[in-house]
Amino acid sequence: MRHFDAIVLGAGSAGELIASNLAKAGRSVAMIEKLRVGGECAYVSCMPSKSMLRSTQVRNLTKKIVELGGSKNPILLSDEEGAFAWAASRRDQIVENRDDASATASAIKAGVELIRGTGRFEGPDQLRVNEENLSWTDLILATGSTSTIPKIEGLDEIDFWTSDQALSANTRPKSVLIVGGGPVGCELAQIFARFGAETTIVQFTEQLVEHEHPEIAKRLAQNLVADGVKISFDTSVTKVEMSVNKTVIAHLSNGSVITVERLIIASGRHPNISELNLNLLGIEVNDKGAIQVDGHCRVLGYEHIWAAGDVTGIAPFTHTANYQGRIVSANVLGGDEVANYSAVPRAIYTDPPVASVGEMKAARSADDFIHAQIELSEVSRNKTDGEAGGLLILSADPSRGVLTGATAIGPHADEWLVEATLAIRAEVPLATLCDVVHGFPTFSEAYEVPMRELLHLSLLSREKLAQRLKRAEITQCDHEFELDKVLGQVRCIKCGDLDDEMQLPNLAVATKEAKDDFYKTQASFE
Numbered sequence: 222m223r224h225f226d227a228i229v230l231g232a233g234s235a236g237e238l239i240a241s242n243l244a245k246a247g248r249s250v251a252m253i254e255k256l257r258v259g260g261e262c263a264y265v266s267c268m269p270s271k272s273m274l275r276s277t278q279v280r281n282l283t284k285k286i287v288e289l290g291g292s293k294n295p296i297l298l299s300d301e302e303g304a305f306a307w308a309a310s311r312r313d314q315i316v317e318n319r320d321d322a323s324a325t326a327s328a329i330k331a332g333v334e335l336i337r338g339t340g341r342f343e344g345p346d347q348l349r350v351n352e353e354n355l356s357w358t359d360l361i362l363a364t365g366s367t368s369t370i371p372k373i374e375g376l377d378e379i380d381f382w383t384s385d386q387a388l389s390a391n392t393r394p395k396s397v398l399i400v401g402g403g404p405v406g407c408e409l410a411q412i413f414a415r416f417g418a419e420t421t422i423v424q425f426t427e428q429l430v431e432h433e434h435p436e437i438a439k440r441l442a443q444n445l446v447a448d449g450v451k452i453s454f455d456t457s458v459t460k461v462e463m464s465v466n467k468t469v470i471a472h473l474s475n476g477s478v479i480t481v482e483r484l485i486i487a488s489g490r491h492p493n494i495s496e497l498n499l500n501l502l503g504i505e506v507n508d509k510g511a512i513q514v515d516g517h518c519r520v521l522g523y524e525h526i527w528a529a530g531d532v533t534g535i536a537p538f539t540h541t542a543n544y545q546g547r548i549v550s551a552n553v554l555g556g557d558e559v560a561n562y563s564a565v566p567r568a569i570y571t572d573p574p575v576a577s578v579g580e581m582k583a584a585r586s587a588d589d590f591i592h593a594q595i596e597l598s599e600v601s602r603n604k605t606d607g608e609a610g611g612l613l614i615l616s617a618d619p620s621r622g623v624l625t626g627a628t629a630i631g632p633h634a635d636e637w638l639v640e641a642t643l644a645i646r647a648e649v650p651l652a653t654l655c656d657v658v659h660g661f662p663t664f665s666e667a668y669e670v671p672m673r674e675l676l677h678l679s680l681l682s683r684e685k686l687a688q689r690l691k692r693a694e695i696t697q698c699d700h701e702f703e704l705d706k707v708l709g710q711v712r713c714i715k716c717g718d719l720d721d722e723m724q725l726p727n728l729a730v731a732t733k734e735a736k737d738d739f740y741k742t743q744a745s746f747e
């Protein structure tokens with residue numbers, strides 16, 4: 222039995238990164254992969270979907286060429302099927318025709334021993350791959366996730382697609398029925414609809430992208446409808462059958478029947494654990510099948526077993542897989558890195574995109590969080606670009622005076638949301654965020670008005686708190702003055718009274734420099 226310093230099971234975004242990092246640090250590393258080095262993202266998920274979406278955006282923009290002043294005469298875009306095939310060939314170049322040769326070469330160059338095959342545990346300290354048993358000092362589980370196939374009568378008899386096939390197709394079906402209106406379903410819907418396929422989404426809840434803010438989800442649905450997508454809310458597919466001419470007949474829970482050329486299942490994903498025999502290691506998974514990890518990405522209860530990426534069930538995106546990959550690499554090499562998931566962005570790359578970060582809802586009660594929003598039609602860049610507007614909603618915690626969440630739908634929202642991402646991650650005070658200068662005209666100017674509103678609401682909320690404290694009739698208060706960073710005032714934390722002698726000039730107190738200055742001044746008084 223061969224022994225390695227580290228065995229990395231799964232060579233997707235997380236596994237590939239960890240294996241290379243550890244090998245470059247001089248560890249002996251075996252990376253086990255049953256399909257493609259690079260996993261899902263490079264070949265069948267992020268990269269092909271974003272490539273196809275880009276083609277649809279350009280196509281849509283071309284349709285607006287007269288409106289946007291690019292030409293006096295329209296450009297005819299009639300050949301939708303041919304255009305789809307052309308977009309697919311561009312996509313295939315970008316995803317290297319789903320060939321992992323270059324990713325494999327990079328891993329090997331880094332010093333990784335790549336073993337192709339399916340890994341299964343044969344005991345608490347043995348992994349079986351092909352005909353060989355392997356052992357480890359550190360084991361890293363990075364097996365990713367797979368499309369969840371819902372229980373629908375007759376589905377076994379149908380040649381349906383998941384996102385893998387939908388994003389590898391070279392020909393466009395005339396009509397598609399997409400089961401599931403999550404991020405994947407919405408992106409696929411826009412791709413197929415904009416290339417002229419009759420497209421229907423069946424969504425079992427009352428809004429698309431159910432984890433997002435309802436108003437943002439509503440706008441996304443409106444945009445997809447404008448692209449020609451039909452959406453059935455609160456509906457599920459109960460039964461499917463194949464017609465004599467090979468079309469799919471789908472029976473919906475609302476009694477209607479839809480006939481389409483292709484059924485696409487996009488109803489969520491689940492961690493890849495079923496073939497691993499994790500029970501032999503004593504590892505338990507949660508009710509969603511995800512491997513539980515601590516902040517260090519150590520599997521709970523195991524010193525030398527780690528997990529990263531979709532298999533952990535935490536924010537299942539490539540950037541999380543990469544982040545956890547960095548954490549695991551550092552910690553296996555003796556570091557003490559702890560993951561912070563407070564500001565992991567998420568995006569739906571439709572045109573325009575939806576982008577969100579942090580928490581929009583109150584963790585404790587509705588009163589604990591304040592919200593402010595702006596229509597993007599009020600931002601100058603929207604006018605110069607001739608865009609259809611959009612919405613930005615911000616959320617803050619007044620007690621801490623910091624931003625807690627941001628969600629937007631609008632042009633390039635996936636890019637300019639990074640400002641909120643940084644603000645939430647670094648807990649930048651609202652007063653400082655209000656002091657940020659944005660270039661004119663940029664979409665990021667959208668932050669300015671709602672951010673000031675949040676600061677204002679935050680101040681009011683503090684005032685209200687102070688009044689409530691006073692109403693509590695603390696008559697003979699033995700004042701305990703403290704600097705209130707948000708208000709820029711020195712107040713008694715018991716009764717809310719101001720210390721008149723110790724007031725700061727303005728809200729800039731929330732910046733670190735100002736705060737430091739204040740304390741220096743205070744110290745010089747003493």
Ligand SMILES: Cc1cc2nc3c(=O)[nH]c(=O)nc-3n(C[C@H](O)[C@H](O)[C@H](O)COP(=O)(O)OP(=O)(O)OC[C@H]3O[C@@H](n4cnc5c(N)ncnc54)[C@H](O)[C@@H]3O)c2cc1C
Nearest residue numbers: 231233234235255260261266267340365530531537538539
């Ligand atoms: C359609 C679609 C679009 C997406 N778009 C985006 C996007 O735009 N941005 C974004 O951030 N995220 C996106 N995602 C999510 C992203 O693809 C995943 O979060 C990311 O790929 C997870 O990486 P991973 O390393 O955890 O797993 P994977 O990339 O799935 O890699 C796991 C690897 O493990 C291998 N494996 C599994 N079991 C075994 C075994 N027993 N033995 C050997 N090998 C095994 C698999 O073959 C696979 O190669 C999208 C997902 C989908 C489905």
